[in-house]
Every structure is written in C-alpha cells, then in structure tokens.
Amino acid sequence: MLPMVKSNSPKFKEYQVKDITLNVAMGPFGSRITKDNFVSEGVPVIKGQNLSDGRFNDEEFSYLTEEKADDLSSSNAFPDDLVFTHRGTLGQVGILPAKFERYVVSQSQMKLTCDPEKVDPMFFYYYFCSKGKDDLLKHESGSGVPAISSPSTTLKNLTVEIPSLAYQKKVASILSAFDDLIETNTRRIEILEEMARRIYREWFVHFRYPGYQDDEFVDSGTDEFDAVPEGWDLKIMDEILEHYIGGTWGQEEPEGEENNPAYVIRGTDIPGGRSGNVDDIPLRFHKQSYINSRKLQHGDIVFEVSGGSKDQPVGRAMLITDTFLSELDCDDVVHASFCKLLRSDKSILKPEILYLHIREIYDDRRIMKYQVQSTGITNFKFTFFAENKQMFIPPMELQEKFQEKVSPLFKQMYILGKQINRLKETRDLLLPKLISGKIDVEELYQLGNQNNVD
Incomplete structure (x- = not known):
C-alpha cells in the first residue's frame, strides 16, 4: 500500500x-x-x-x-x-x-x-x-x-x-528514476535491433554468412549486387508474399455490423510499436469479416503505404510478434487504412529476413522509387512494388540459422518493451498523487532505503 x-x-x-x-x-x-x-x-x-x-x-x-x-x-x-x-x-x-x-x-x-x-x-x-x-x-x-x-x-x-523546493526535488527524483529506467530500456532495444540489422547486412548484403568461403559466386544480373552465391533464387515480392491486404479503420463506437472490437495499428504507431509501446494504439469497432481477413499474427509485417513527408518516406514497417500482441488486452489486432499487412510465405522466406530487408531499403532510400506524390500526401505504389521488387532468396537451411540467431533478439526487444509499459503504468499512477501531495514522499524514501538494505 x-x-x-x-x-x-x-x-x-x-x-x-x-x-x-x-x-x-x-x-x-x-x-x-x-x-x-x-x-x-x-x-x-x-x-x-x-x-x-x-x-x-x-x-x-x-x-x-x-x-x-x-x-x-x-x-x-x-x-x-x-x-x-x-x-x-x-x-x-x-x-x-x-x-x-x-x-x-x-x-x-x-x-x-x-x-x-x-x-x-x-x-x-x-x-x-x-x-x-x-x-x-x-x-x-x-x-x-x-x-x-x-x-x-x-x-x-x-x-x-x-510544495517547498526541497520537497519538489524529492518528487522529481522519484519520477525521474522511472523515466531513467524507461530510457535505459529504450536504448537497449535500439542496440538489440541494430545487432539484428548488422547480422542481416553481414549475411545477406555483404554475403559473409557462415560457410560463405566454400560457396561459388556468380554474376547477379541485377543492379543491386555484382555477384551473389550460386543457387540463390531471384523472386519478386508477389511470389514471396503469401497474403497482403489493405487495412481498416472502423468506428469509434459500436454501430450496426461494426460492433466487433479490435486494436488498430497506424503508421504513426510503428516507431513506438517496434519498442513494444502500445500506449496510443486505438481500440475501434469493425465488421467481423474485416477482422477475419486482417487479424495480425506472429510474423506478420505492418507496412505503411500512405503518409510520409519530404524527410520521412512512406514505407515504415513493424514486425509483429506474439510478445507484442500479448500487451494488447484484446484478442484481435488489425492495421489501419493507410497500412498493409504483409505475410510472407514461410516456405520461401522467413518473416524476419523480409522485415529487415524492408528496413534496409527504407534507410538507404531505395524505397523512394516506389513512391508517388498526390494531393500533398505521399503514397506507395504497392502493385508496382509487388510486381517489380526483387529479392535473392537464401537456402532454407541458412534462413533457419539466421532465424535462430535473430529471433531471441526480437523477443528480448519486446520483453524490454513490456517492462517499459509496466514502468509507465507505475509512474503514471504515482505522478498525480506525488504532484498533489496525496502520497507522502518521505515515507516513499524510507521504503526505498529499507528495500535497498534488504
């Protein structure tokens, strides 16, 4: 208490x-x-x-x-x-x-x-x-x-x-301790994601994967690479994706057939969502048929197809995991109208590789070739992307080794994200009570000191 x-x-x-x-x-x-x-x-x-x-x-x-x-x-x-x-x-x-x-x-x-x-x-x-x-x-x-x-x-x-200045400082130090932990965990998440991205680049951009010395390299026949490992298939996105579909927005309140609750991930939720932040993801009401075809599951990618700006291209992406979905107190989670669900055919390409590939072409701006400006907003030419964007597909044995290496990193990222959410909840519970003096700061300090001794 x-x-x-x-x-x-x-x-x-x-x-x-x-x-x-x-x-x-x-x-x-x-x-x-x-x-x-x-x-x-x-x-x-x-x-x-x-x-x-x-x-x-x-x-x-x-x-x-x-x-x-x-x-x-x-x-x-x-x-x-x-x-x-x-x-x-x-x-x-x-x-x-x-x-x-x-x-x-x-x-x-x-x-x-x-x-x-x-x-x-x-x-x-x-x-x-x-x-x-x-x-x-x-x-x-x-x-x-x-x-x-x-x-x-x-x-x-x-x-x-x-209150008095001395008392203010004590309140600030308690609340700052929560934010310090939140920021530390956020930095750890960034480090983990950068580790996953570096492994991706090492294996699938620079082709220094385990055992690469024993492989033959051949002319890629593309502008992306000079040479690629022999036997790696070249496929377009339309062949790689098992399912893709636009999003839904639904209603703020239940109305008619739109009476089924589901959280809706928007483009603006993607940066925070990668760190497990679910604070601002809205709960809205939809037709059940819309949910059935769009319900997000482990390994799906939420991909932004409209929005963007001069400094922020459209095409931000987020990998969905079970750990992330468990943070939302509703069985159904879908994506918003300005996004698409991308679900890879896992017998062809593991979702972690597809996700990290999208992040790579976003950061180096290759993704810009699939964008078009319209009425002050940037739209993604998804059909053109699906029919023309090519990827070299590594052997499944290598994909599985990569998945084993990076999946724990993504899991740890979302575990840290869950910790951040708990820290925010506790901070936000304490905040108004500390600011208004409804909780005695001196006793909180004594409790903290006793816990440290114990």
Whole structure:
C-alpha cells in the first residue's frame, strides 16, 4: 500500500507561473523560419515530434545556422527549459536536455524558464504532465486548429500549487528514476535491433554468412549486387508474399455490423510499436469479416503505404510478434487504412529476413522509387512494388540459422518493451498523487532505503 499524506506533510502554496519563472516566450511568428533556413547541422529547432515521447525526443531535428538562431534570440531555449505546444497537438510538454547548448522553439511552441530558487525544472515538467496540463487545456480555443488562447499570457497567469523546493526535488527524483529506467530500456532495444540489422547486412548484403568461403559466386544480373552465391533464387515480392491486404479503420463506437472490437495499428504507431509501446494504439469497432481477413499474427509485417513527408518516406514497417500482441488486452489486432499487412510465405522466406530487408531499403532510400506524390500526401505504389521488387532468396537451411540467431533478439526487444509499459503504468499512477501531495514522499524514501538494505 502506498503511504498517504499525514498531518505533518509539506504545505502546498499557490503561485502564478509568472511569479516563479524567469521567462515565458513564444516561438517565432509568421515566416521567420522557413524550409530555406534549414541546414544540415547547427542549432536544433524543436517541433511537436520532439515532445511526443517521454521527457524529450532528441531525434529528427531540423537545424538553423548560429546566425539565424541569434536573429531569433527571443525564441531561443536552453537546457532545463520547458517547452509546450500551444497550437496543434495540445498537451505536449518536454524538458530540454543538455545535448545542445541552445535550441530554437518553432512557431507552434512556447518555452518557459524556471526560477531555480523557487521551482525545480524537473518537478515543474512533471507538474505539467499532470494537473498543469489539465489546467492549461481549459484555455483551448473553440474553433479551427486546436490552440491555446493567448498562449504566453495564459501560461504566465496560470495558478499552480506547489510544495517547498526541497520537497519538489524529492518528487522529481522519484519520477525521474522511472523515466531513467524507461530510457535505459529504450536504448537497449535500439542496440538489440541494430545487432539484428548488422547480422542481416553481414549475411545477406555483404554475403559473409557462415560457410560463405566454400560457396561459388556468380554474376547477379541485377543492379543491386555484382555477384551473389550460386543457387540463390531471384523472386519478386508477389511470389514471396503469401497474403497482403489493405487495412481498416472502423468506428469509434459500436454501430450496426461494426460492433466487433479490435486494436488498430497506424503508421504513426510503428516507431513506438517496434519498442513494444502500445500506449496510443486505438481500440475501434469493425465488421467481423474485416477482422477475419486482417487479424495480425506472429510474423506478420505492418507496412505503411500512405503518409510520409519530404524527410520521412512512406514505407515504415513493424514486425509483429506474439510478445507484442500479448500487451494488447484484446484478442484481435488489425492495421489501419493507410497500412498493409504483409505475410510472407514461410516456405520461401522467413518473416524476419523480409522485415529487415524492408528496413534496409527504407534507410538507404531505395524505397523512394516506389513512391508517388498526390494531393500533398505521399503514397506507395504497392502493385508496382509487388510486381517489380526483387529479392535473392537464401537456402532454407541458412534462413533457419539466421532465424535462430535473430529471433531471441526480437523477443528480448519486446520483453524490454513490456517492462517499459509496466514502468509507465507505475509512474503514471504515482505522478498525480506525488504532484498533489496525496502520497507522502518521505515515507516513499524510507521504503526505498529499507528495500535497498534488504
């Protein structure tokens, strides 16, 4: 049982945000940042995608020159600043790491600098993941693109209730411990997937698989390789795939024949799903016949066929495993309309090899040849892909050796993903109670120390 607050627990006091912070500022207005300003390295620009996963997602930045960042000095942000989305996907908040000396917030964000003598930045970040977020969202405007009304003024005038600085730091350290473990497990997952991908490249791109020295190599007859092992068949995707089908979206609530629940994996769920993250996968209602032909099973691949952008080609993919499916509390899981289910004929090609091949051609951008731009969205020419994309098929004995080598890596990735989900659940249970003082932090510390001694 969690220790509840006693009469000697710290008093919480009310403040306005402007009284405990040094600065609240908006991102640049209008066209002060355009695509023409972006360079390959420099000062990173914070966008909504950087605030979408944990304390901060420090990947996929766009960059500005130092000179351009100086020109936007009022929109510069620094380590330990909080960043909020005020237009678009509301509710997003992040705390800036010390990876860079400074950042620039984009047009849809605003930043807050804490007064370190009055409020701990990490505590304030967690505050705005809980009660503070709810209070801020009460000021959402009523029409058009979701937005906070008069965002910087609203944030400055927001009333918050916080404990002493020392108590804040203890709360922040408890919650940070969960996020530290989550980030450690996430890095371990990335390492495991990179190990699987390196083995794939070593065996099936560089052809340095076990026993390759004893094989004869012949002209490949393709642009992809100069020479390939003799006897490896060349097949098109249409021959490799046993089943493929577009997705379904269904209804938010049961309606008519669409009354059967199933989780729906979207393209946007693919990056997190590879790490076992099931937090945002929606449960919707479908016709049973749609579920029957699309129900995902171990070894299937969810493949994105519409969406993308200039910097993110369409064609992201995710390998489905039993471990991943077990995390969703519903027997049926399907894929969304902008995705396809790919199921390999396992007597021809093991799914792990097909998945890693798709990841390889995505990362080196060979997949771009199967894309077409239409009405502002990128679509995948799947029929052309199925009829023209070729793969050299290794002997089944070699495939089975590869599968034995990489399957434990994928299993461990999803086990770590399950651990991440449990850590998130516990953190999210504690978060509002710690922030509001409903759980006694001092007793939690004592319990932690006793467990360490034991």
